Amino acid sequence: MCLCKCDQVATLSTPLISLPRHPNPSSPTTVNNDLRSSSHTAVIAQIEQCTNIAQLKQVHAQMLRTGIFFDPYYIDYARQVFDQIPHPNLYTWNTLIRAYASSADPVESIFVFLDMLYGCSECPNKYTYPFVIKAASELRALLTGRAVHGMAIKSSLGLDIYILNSLVHFYGTCGDLDLARRVFVKTPKKDVVSWNSVITVFAQGNCPEEALELFKEMEAENVEPNDVTMVGVLSACGQKVDLEFGRWVCLYIARNGITENLTLNNAVLDMYVKCGSVEEAKILFDRMPEKDIVSWTTMLDGYAQSGNYDKAWRIFDAMPSQDIAAWNVLISSYEQSGKPKEALAVFNELQKSKSPIPDGVTLVNTLAACSQLGAIDLDKALEVFNSVESRDVFVWSAMISGFAMHGQGRDALDIFSKMLEAKVNPNAVTFTNLLCACSHAGLVDEGRMFFYQMEPAYGVVPGVKHYACMVDILGRSGNLEEAVELIEKMKIPPTASVWGALLGACGRNGSFELAEKACSHMLELDPRNHGLYVLLSNIYAKTGKWEEVSGLRKLVQDLGIKKERGCSSIEANGSVHEFLVGDNFHPMCKEIYSKLDEIAGRLKLVGYVPNKSHLLHFLEEEDMKDHALILHSEKLAIAFGLISLSPSQPIQVVKNLCVCGDCHTVAKLISKLYGRVILLRDRYRFHHFKDGHCSCNDYW
DNA sequence: TTAGGGTTAG
Incomplete structure (x- = not known):
């Protein structure tokens, strides 16, 4: 990424807007690169001076303690050492594969694994597979991981619990929750990590209900949950916006003597914030014995999301260091609450402060803020986009989304082709935006093509949003039967948004029977959705079912459901x-x-x-x-x-x-x-x- | 002497 080019962006969209506070131009934690490289040299010198294993172990322990062992610099060094070993044994290969799996460059892990298959006389063992599968998870490389899974089965390691647990995590991370569950079910002697893996992937895969169901099953099976389990459960509560259950989980943690730690506290904090209880979050935040950047950022997010920008900026100022995530919270909350000018103002401040350097998330939110400002600013968005050198998948996807919002479907498709030319792999977000572009521009055949190719050609499993978009595309173009068939064939349970898309189509195409069916499904899933009662009421009114209309009106009053005012x-x-x-x-x-x-x-x-x-x-x-x-x-x-x-x-x-x-x-x-x-x-x-x-x- | 699962912003 080039800062000078981004400066250009900042000047072209300089907004005349006042923020609750203008941050200091310099961030307190500027990494001094000179210092870092001299410490590298010192550590390497220390390693090379070692004359026996004991000394080497001491240096290693020190590196682990200070955290510098995970500095990518040393992986390169380890690789150089590895390359000089004439016949590395299986243990040595595994060590290198492991190091790469959790490095910034997990694809190297896969490459080393392939080298090993040809260059090592021993076969991969039960230690090798979890590392390789972890790398595949990091890369969301569904096809690679499947192949590795197959190899593990052929080597008779298909029932190893470590390998199976890694696979549950891998399939879940790649979006194939169905397969993750199947691997979990087939795991013979499930331990706490098996349960944690499956609960976590369901919680992270937008299936909080299932995650909580699994937690209940785990309890019924008398498997004792630990802190990691509770992090997953809390994440599910946050997603469900279920404050009551979240509070129950906090009591459960205390009653069952589950050890509090930083990550668990952060998860509780996040649950409170997601459930809209910033007050409870603040009480916990104040009594937390240890806080890290995640704790501060979560608190910042809480205030920003609730529109309390004065407090948000105060937290921002008080943070020990403002990393890019903190800036992004401010930019995205302004952008998402319909304040694109403020979002751009924060982006400007960030540009002026020189550090930290904007990342893909910053650009995504900034591009979104540009698109929010209308057609004229979409041109600006293109300039932001063109000025960015390192475009990751989210930046490309944001650009597709910009075109989608403006109904410029063909432009969205062009950007997608360019993205493929640039060798950037599309992800779930890309396809959501692409399908949305097709929906807004009436590109039915293209939408169908993307939907049916996303998994076989790109390894992206269609999620509920993709189904909702596809139902929308089919419904709008009058292909109601096909839309219904698609819903019936869904591998995941349809959500209110899927039925909503069908319902919208029914309203336009006048299929009232189908509309009633969609409505009854939606009412089950989202009983407090006011818009739904309005739609249903319209449908009844059109068919002259006046009794139902008045019944519905009474129901809405009794339930005290308030509509969002235009x-x-x-x-x-x-x-x-x-x-x-x-x-x-x-x-x-x-x-x-x-x-x-x-x-x-x-x-x-x-x-x-x-x-x-x-x-x-x-x-x-x-x-x-x-x-x-x-x-x-x-x-x-x-x-x-x-x-x-x-x-x-x-x-x-x-x-x-x-x-x-x-x-x-x-x-x-x-x-x-x-x-x-x-x-x-x-x-x-x-x-x-x-x-x-x-x-x-x-x-x- | 190697192993699997965790919280923040799209």
Whole structure:
């Protein structure tokens, strides 16, 4: 990565925004490279002065104690020593394979293993396989790992518990939870590590329910859990946002005498943060006997995610050192909470501070912030992208996502081809973004091709997000039967998002029976999803099932389910203006409503008839004001934009929910009648309105 | 004299 080029990026997107605090330009922990290389020389000199094994062991112990043994520098040194051994024995080969497996360059581990198969007279043994499998896990190299698994079976080592436990971890890490579970089930005498491996991979593979089920099974089998088990269980609680169970786990840890340690405390901290209880996190944080960078970063994340940026910046300042993860937490939380300008401001601060150096995550979030700012800034995103020398898979994927959000499906596909040309292997995120691009641009055949090739050609097992995207692609294009078949064939249980994609398609294509089926599945999985009741209510209303509509309305009231209110914001003359549905609070509301009346008149002249099918019967009747236009927040924002911005300025609106069909039509007409460019970002994507057309080609 | 599982940001 080249800093001077990134500086260019910083200047081209310098945002005029004030953050709660501007960090110090220099980070307290700048690594001094000169010092480091002189220490390398000293250690090597010490090793070379050794005349017997005892002395060598002493140096080794010292290196382990200070942690410098894991400095990549010494692996190269070890390799040089290894290369001078005329006939290394199996033990020596294993040592080198192990060193590479947990190094920054695990692929070397695989290469050494292959060299060993030809260059060593002995066969790989029960020690070799766990190291090689670990390297394959690090690399997410599903095909390589499978081959190694096969070799282990052929060498009659297929039932070794260490090898099986590594394999559970390996398959899980590669996304094949099904296979991970099968290996686990076949493990003859499961020990605590077997259980930990399977619980951990399910927790990390977005299957927290299964992870917790496995934990219960483990208890039933009377296997005593340890601290590592609890880390996995806490991670599952965090993902489920199940604070109550998380608290129970904390009690369980105390009652069962499981030793607290730094990692376990960090996992508890993370659980509290993910469950939204920053207060409990802070109490633990204050009483933790030992804290590391992860503890600080988790706490920082807690405050940032809850929008408490003052406290977040205070934590940031108090941290012993601000590594790139800490910066990334700030950038990503600003970016994800719809504050792309603040995100870019933090990126600028980072650039000014010179250290730490931005990594792939920084660029991903910065690119996302650029794309959030609209079409003009997508060009900036391209500049950021082009200025980065080391593009990892996430940077490429972020760029694909940027194009996907703007409905530029072909551009997304082009970027993907270039990524393959650059020899960067796509991962699960790449395919999610790619499928999303296909969905937004109506590229059905391409979507199908990617979906069915991702596993055989690239070793990426389709996850629930990929299924949801594929169902969406098929549903939107009217291939409802195929979408249903796909859901039925899923190897993993469909989530609410998968059924939601089908439901959306049903709404458009009018298949009410199927919609009811999808709804009942979704209600089981996500009973407090307000949007779902709205959709279901619409479906009942369309089929004239008024009794069901009123029953549903009562249910929603009884359950106390609140909907997310539609809210649009627009920036004009340096400040942000927010509008809610039928809002009367804006100081210029009189002008805005008279502008809307004028718009309504002009739209009527060109034959526009409000499309009331998008009105949400009964459930949203309070939103229905007696106006010529249905006053969704985006219309208010656009009207305000017409009044306040000069004709040459694009009207940029951000909406928290999905844009409705009527607002979409109105925006198209306004862009033509008033000769304005309108950029509307909704929950999922961008719409660029110009000359009466939208960039999404009415396909969203 | 070698072994497997763990927490933060996409």
